[in-house]
Amino acid sequence: MKARIGVYPGTFDPLTLGHMDIIRRGAKLVDTLVVGVTTNPSKSPMFTVEERIATVEREVAALDGDIRVVTFDSLLMDFAEREGASVIVRGLRAVADFEYEYQMAGMNQQLNARIETVFLMADVSLQPIASKLVKEIAIYGGEIAKFVTPAVREEVVARIDRIGRRGS
Template identity: 40%
Template sequence: MSKVALYPGSFDPISNGHIDIVKRAAKLFDRVVIAVATNTSKKTLFTADEKVQLIQENVAFLTNVEVVKHSGGLTVDLADELNATILLRGLRSVKDFEYEADIAAMNKTQNNRVETVFLTADETYRFVSSSLIKEVAMFGGDISGLVPANVNKAMKKKYEIE
């Protein structure tokens, strides 16, 4: 039986930290599915289709990784649809752990066939969040070391920065 991991998130934008988690997960699991979700409580910079395209460009070299849109509903239901038994989450800090542990527990009440696996962020990216990246980019700051090149270019275009 193959081990399928589902890595859900809004990825607005995807960062080098996210990509690092995906690369590491691709070594651990037979298949990794990145599910691009729309967080209705956040104002997004990129559309779901734009995010999928940007992510696909950055993971194309990983033959066991695919990208899908998650258009609503419970993540554990999507996991069932994809035959995923693992929900993959990245942790940057203790604060992330507390938040993610609660979500993992709730997910377990909804579907006990799905386990949550946490990968800690590489220390290079522990301070990086999509919100911080957007804020710095909006004011013309240098985010080139925090996001893939195609994301950096797309963000400059969104914020009309030369």
């Protein structure tokens, strides 16, 4: 029997508790979950791809399941095909996410109908968390401990201290 491989793509800048929830739950659905750390031209990353990979690897190390962390800079469906994936795992927080993700799933199906997209609803307590908002809160001196792991919080605060904090 062929192993079922799933891909969970994202920028993970920074990795949030919401991401960790989807990784933990997604890993239960497949034999191997490949967390694909990518660049996104429409986003301004706080951390380099290498830093984000190291963070995700560290944070998923204690989770159950076969979880690999790799980088990619290509079409998601090309990446999924290269990894041998039959499933794309995506997290949904709100209706706005659904509309975007639904459109993306439709386009991806047009590109490769052999790979299914599976949506996981975010845990209710984690639904409002978004990396962009976590960065914004931190930049303005707000506390982000409720949204990220302690190690990620330290990394974000150290990066902001280095680049200069606004507000306050």
